[in-house]
Amino acid sequence: MPPWLLYGANGYTGELIAREAVRRGMKPLLAGRSKQKIEKLAAELGCPSAVFDLEDHTALVGALSNVAAVLHCAGPFSATARSMMQGCLATHVHYFDITGEIPVFELAHSVHEKARRSGILMCPGVGFDVVPTDCLALALKQALPDATHLALGFDSRSGLSKGTAKTTVEMATDGAKVRRDGTIVSVPLASQTRRIDFGNGERLAVGIPWGDVSTAYYTTGIPNIEVFTASTPKAIAQMRRTNLFRGVLRTRFVQWLAKYSIDRRLQPPNQAQRDSNPSFVWGEARNAAGKTVAARVVTANGYALTIASSLGIISRVLETQPAPGFITPGLLMGADFVTSLPGSSQIRLDA
Template sequence: MAADYNLTWRLFDQQQACPSVLDGVSLVVNCAGPFAETAPWLARLCVECGVHYIDIGGEVSVVQQLLQLDASARSHGVAIVPACGLASIATDCLAQALLKKLPTPTHLRFAVEYCHLPCRGSVESVLLALLGWRKGLSVAAGSLRTAVLSLGCLPLSRRERKIEVSPWGSKTIQVGFDGQIRHATLFPWPDAFCLYPSTQVANIESYLVLKPWEIRVLKMVPYMSPFLQLPLIQRSMLARLPANYVPKFPIGGQNRIWAKAISGDHEAQGWLTHKPGQHMSGYDFTVFGVLAVAKRMLANRDHPVGFCSPAQVAGDDLWHDIVNTELWVDSQ
């Protein structure tokens, strides 16, 4: 690929990583998952070398490890910006827009819908992949692998500034998109960690829109979790996952992200989606989003350092740089 685009390249792994491999580099964009295997050591190397680090991951356990680099990153003048993909860029921009309408909210809630048209959902795609199916899956191969490796993770939220863990399927809400009601369940998005430094809101919850039967399946995960986390079982499941296929995203499908800020009897809602008639999957959004963050960081070197959210380093109008995206807010 580097040869096709006349680009320079460097090849190294954790054992070969040393400061010299980042000579002449000012910013690293980590797109190599599973991020549990790449992000911690690569971010530490970036801090040591004084190089800014961003990634497109979102695994909570990884974000927690990167958060521990905050003090060291600050002392080295380095920004650590994880989760620069669909969920965190969108929720971060929405949070900043809501804070302008409701400056001191006590609660922030988010919900992500990967596609507003009928298609195989996230849970359905993972189940079918484990059965050897590869046609019509809406989840990419790398995401399937991450899902299997994350079976032990539980949904979490921030409650009165402290992290709270909840069983799968134990918290559900109904979300309105264009007058249509969608069901969503609490999900281990990294917003409780990524957005707290920039918003300082005491209560943060993030949900994933799923089909009702998918939510019922997730409620069974706690009973199977000890079995599913066994190394032998995980290796067996990983071996069954299809590798070479293209995720199926319906033509005209849109990612839609909802947010609500609450302060006493007052609330404000916001939505971020693609303009009508535009076709873009969550993976496309991630590509445009992380590139927008990187470009803005390189253009403005006077951005915050340490552990940061995307909007902190790239501005709360970041969504303007993501093609065919629109955001609007309704306050009550």
């Protein structure tokens, strides 16, 4: 298999992916900004390493010159994805990441023609954000080809890594997002609620600005899209109060304070927590006549799925070299890809 680079290998998710890659016989180039952490991990795993900041374009291009693909795991991706994408376009290197951030998907879509001319794939969201929901979206489109509305969602209780928590803090300042008649629009946090059976009994759910608001449109062409996650009345009330202070939350000091608190206090999930908390993923498509089709799949914990899905996609692309340009995980791998991942059930469709 051609060589590939894992950037952010010293982060929570990046390190999990690096260890599994080596267990599978791969030797990715482990990269990131922290010289001490990257070189220590690379020495332990027997992998090559590179230390550079994404803002150092010369160093970035130099590191990419000897690889065929990048798996970008250093978030928040709103601050890091553009530089890595530009580096990949300049060096003809396939781009993958594990983002769930809508602006990053839209950025990747906007450089489709550049990626096509460069001969590379531009495929963000190859982890839990958004592989299982994207696969369900495609399955629902196949089951109801004339669907006009799509709702997706999940119930996952394993806790957050520090990087994911920081991204959530950033996203809260922009409210929730939905797609209406093909256009992404902002709505107040917790303005969408409904009761959903994700596959583990009916639960209260709330709308969130998940990546599928972007990607599911490109996967299915369905113009109206919402994404939900399981929640509680208390959490929803807190989200609604957040709407009153969004201006304050955007200030640099408050963002710094929130992220500092995350670094000091948050303990990411350990393996026992990951192993004991599967994820329940749901989707529902509706056409203009009111006909609905629902789909459900149970998957491994979000972090375990991210490890398996990202490595599976990297391996497939480097072995098959598909047509270049922007693509979503569902279109790249097919609706059944999620069912091939360890810990996943089959997709269940209910008309």
